[in-house]
Amino acid sequence: MDRLANTVRPYAWGSTTAIPELLGTAPTGEPQAELWMGAHPGAPSRIDRGAGPVSLAEVIDAAPETELGPDTVRAFGPRLPFLLKVLAAGAPLSLQVHPDLAQAKEGFADEERRGVPIDAGHRNYKDANHKPELICALTPFDGLCGFRHPARTADLLEALDVDDLKPYVDILRASPEEDALREVLTAVLSAEHHEIARTVERAALAAEQLATKGGEHADAYAAYAGLAHHFPGDPGVLAAMLLHHVRLQPGEALFLGAGIPHAYLSGLGVELMANSDNVLRCGLTPKHVDVPELLRVVRFEAGDPGVLRPEAVDGEETYETPIDEFRLSRFVLAPGAAPRPLHSRTPQVLLCTAGTVRLHSAAGDTAAELTLAPGESAFVPADERLTLSGEGTLFRATVVA
Template sequence: MDRLANTVRPYAWGSATALPELLGTAPTGEPQAEMWMGAHPGAPSRIDRGTGPVSLAEVIDAAPETELGADTVRAFGPRLPFLLKLLAAGSPLSLQVHPDLTQAAAGFADEERRGVPIDAGHRNYKDANHKPELIVALTPFDGLCGFRHPAQTADLLEGLGVDDLKPYVDILRASPEEDALREVLTAVLGAEHHAIAGTVEHTAVAAGRLAAEGGPHADAYATCAGLAHHYPGDPGVLAAMLLNHVRLQPGEALFLGAGIPHAYLSGLGVELMANSDNVLRCGLTPKHVDVPELLRVVRFEAGDAGVLRPEETDGEEVYETPVDEFRLSRLVPAPGAAPHPLAARTPQILLCTAGTVELRDAEADSVAGAGAGAGTGTAAGAGGAGLTLAPGESAFVPAGERITVSGDGTLFRATVVA
């Protein structure tokens, strides 16, 4: 196993304090948004096997079957198929959706064929992969996820008393669900900027007033007013009114599949995703919004946000998702309990988020224990290689390596579905 040295990304929406508090470091005064753990080329983790630091991507490239296992290479090619992050949102992220695998492959091939530079601001598809993702709250965590039922949104908009919103209310009440959601989102994102900016301003003023007065929609109105404060005049403020507002408590999670509009608003969480950069933005951003492509990818289906809670499986709390690229579980070892064994035919990244956890090489400990039994004088379990992880520290475990976990902390385990 290898201790990881990871990069923190200073995106503007990041919190200046949440990651430093977890890591036990001094704030820099600048936003610290995401810490990446994995082999993504944008910021690969680094390891040191005695010859100096080297990127995890280079290590995997040199011996993919050794590091990833034959099953992973056969299913996903010679690359780590997931990316693990700590995400600290101090202000709202862009409203966005991700394509499915077929859409991503087709979109990437089309932009490659047309010669769109990979780093162009108007490029939609950075790679040919999909980007399902899972976010688990470490602190209370606010987000937007999936469409509200049109009738609920109609009530919400009507309650604002803004004349410019009446056409949207009428559509939401009169049209079938999919048609209503598509028509309103198309109208909002396709409107002339000067016209929609005034509507956003009037909506934000009304939402701020009603949020202060309280009532059944106070949280939704407060969210609207807050988004308008960060993104004045942005049509994404109105688009966000179509979505469910959800507040996760620590340990609760959201799974974001293809075509589901979403945005993270505030909080600290563990995020696990397929190894992709494909994002289509709906608003709340100064970046490019390709409305026609976005509307082709969005799934216009209403429903609850779908809060996930982990299920106990073989001593681990597992967050079940419908994808094979990743599997996330949480372990909270009981102090003084026997070490918990972890073994997988696939690679693992282990992240400590509270307390301390001890990782031991089970095979080396077994050899050491056998030696002690033969009279070598070595205490059982004393000879194995080990790592102690504190909050924010992580390790990469190659496929097939057997380890044990003990301690008094919280450990998240990211791996591939076997």
């Protein structure tokens, strides 16, 4: 097992305090958005096995079957198939969707064929992989996830009493679900800029007023008004009004599959995803928005956002998802509890988020112990046997293979 030295990404939407508080370090005054743990080429973790720090990606490249295990290499190739993060949203992230695997392969191949530079601002596909993801709240966490049923969204928009929204209300009431959602999102994202900015301003003002009156949608109205404050005139504010507003409590999670529009608004969480950078944006961002490609990828299906709560088996609390590239679970270690064995045929990244957790490894004639404090993490190669002890919370990211 190896202690990880990780990179903090300073995206503009990041909190200035949440990650420093987790790590027990002084804030720098700059946003600290994401702490990356894994072998993603954008910011791979580093380990030191006695010869100085080296990229985890290089370690895995040198001996993939040793580090990942034959099952993982057979299923996903010679790379770590997931990326673990601590995400700290101090301001809203862009409203976005991710492609499925077939769409990612097709889109990447097309842009490669057309010679679009990989770092071009208008490029959609950075790789040929999909990007399902799971966010688990460490603090109360606000987000948007998935389309609300058109009739309920029509009620929400109608209550704003904004004339410019009435055509959308009529479509949402009269058309079949998929057609209604597609038509309204297309109209919002394709409208003339000055016209849609005026509608956003009026809708946001009405939402702010309704939020103060309480009622079923008060939190959602407040969230939409907040988006307009951060992104005045952005059509993504109206697109967001089509989506569920979700507030997670610590320990609750959301799974975001392909084609599901979503945005994180505020809070601290553990995020686990397939190892990909593919993002198609709907708005709430100054970055490129490719409306035709976005509309090709979005799944125009209404449904419950599906808040996940962990299922406990033998002390391990697992967040069940329908994919194999990653699996997230956690251990809440009580004081005085007996050491807990931990073994996997696949690679693991272990992250402490509270208290102190000790990892004890006994491989052959050697033994090692590693103590993790909040925000600290470790990489455990495939087939290494550990025991856990201490008093704290440990998240475990691994592979289903």
